[in-house]
Amino acid sequence: MDRAVVTHAHGDHVAWGCGSYLCSAEGLGVLRDRLDRDARVRGLPYGERIDVNGVRVSLHPAGHILGSAQVRLEHGGDVWVVSGDYKTDPDPTCTAFEPVRCGTFVTESTFGLPIYRWPPQAEVLDDINVWWRANRAAGRATLLFGYALGKAQRLLAGLDPGIGPILTHGAVERLNARYREAGISLPATTYAGSMDRKADFSSAIVVAPPSADGSIWTRRFGPHATGFASGWMLVRGARRRRSLDRGFPLSDHVDWPSLLAAIAATGAERVWVTHGFTGPVVRWLRERGLDAGAVETRFEGERDDEEAEGAPTNTSTPNSSYAE
Numbered sequence: 344m345d346r347a348v349v350t351h352a353h354g355d356h357v358a359w360g361c362g363s364y365l366c367s368a369e370g371l372g373v374l375r376d377r378l379d380r381d382a383r384v385r386g387l388p389y390g391e392r393i394d395v396n397g398v399r400v401s402l403h404p405a406g407h408i409l410g411s412a413q414v415r416l417e418h419g420g421d422v423w424v425v426s427g428d429y430k431t432d433p434d435p436t437c438t439a440f441e442p443v444r445c446g447t448f449v450t451e452s453t454f455g456l457p458i459y460r461w462p463p464q465a466e467v468l469d470d471i472n473v474w475w476r477a478n479r480a481a482g483r484a485t486l487l488f489g490y491a492l493g494k495a496q497r498l499l500a501g502l503d504p505g506i507g508p509i510l511t512h513g514a515v516e517r518l519n520a521r522y523r524e525a526g527i528s529l530p531a532t533t534y535a536g537s538m539d540r541k542a543d544f545s546s547a548i549v550v551a552p553p554s555a556d557g558s559i560w561t562r563r564f565g566p567h568a569t570g571f572a573s574g575w576m577l578v579r580g581a582r583r584r585r586s587l588d589r590g591f592p593l594s595d596h597v598d599w600p601s602l603l604a605a606i607a608a609t610g611a612e613r614v615w616v617t618h619g620f621t622g623p624v625v626r627w628l629r630e631r632g633l634d635a636g637a638v639e640t641r642f643e644g645e646r647d648d649e650e651a652e653g654a655p656t657n658t659s660t661p662n663s664s665y666a667e
């Protein structure tokens with residue numbers, strides 16, 4: 344593949360090894376961070392149209408993570424929109440989702456089942472702060488896991504810095520820098536690896552990627568409680584499998600009602616469903632008279648907690664640079 348239009352910088356949405364990349368201007372820093380140093384990357388401001396082989400291409404906010412975009416394609420009166428991953432809930436760390444009118448909408452369906460309905464995020468963030476405070480009172484550190492790109496920064500923005508110091512895993516701290524460069528306000532954080540191992544961590548919260556859970560890296564914090572923020576935590580079994588102390592249902596994807604509302608807002612008559620529970624979503628849309636079908640992607644079948652929220656899975660991903 345010579346050219347790629349990238350909706351966002353999560354590993355399962357970036358085609359590695361392309362000659363050149365187009366992404367949103369907002370997402371330029373985080374995408375550059377993940378690609379080879381010599382990759383050609385161009386950032387396009389949201390809403391600005393360019394011509395690619397006679398097709399008018401523009402990018403529109405998807406509200407998923409910093410720089411996430413829906414791709415609008417217009418040719419001969421036909422308008423297609425490819426959503427990438429998206430959410431309609433507000434998020435202070437990225438531009439809000441914007442519905443785009445189109446004839447054909449290609450939507451994700453990561454949480455496309457009626458059981459997925461997110462509680463209000465203010466409640467979830469409040470629960471996290473209450474849990475952190477209780478851990479501090481009990482003299483144990485708080486380890487909060489969330490995907491390093493996007494989820495971690497949204498969590499950081501929701502933490503109450505008055506409770507104690509906020510520490511980060513290297514993978515998170517590195518992306519924090521890209522977020523701050525893009526003008527996103529995050530509370531002060533300290534890279535945990537820069538701290539004396541004999542320090543007292545009992546009042547601290549440590550934000551780390553899920554892959555750090557159960558690793559030797561966690562031992563330095565002494566007695567600690569673990570929690571994981573992910574949409575999958577809505578289902579109790581997912582938390583038990585990972586033997587976590589707490590699960591917090593906070594997702595960067597749309598839940599069932601928001602998915603259906605977002606599809607309706609496009610006015611699309613044809614909907615292609617991909618990345619997730621395609622079958623139930625297609626059935627639901629067809630029953631309502633829409634021309635709907637499932638599209639396979641190269642990455643179909645990623646159902647693991649971390650990967651479905653966008654972890655790199657391709658072996659050519661610069662994963663090693665993400666290790667602490």
Ligand SMILES: [Zn+2]
Nearest residue numbers: 353428652653
């Ligand atoms: Zn994603």
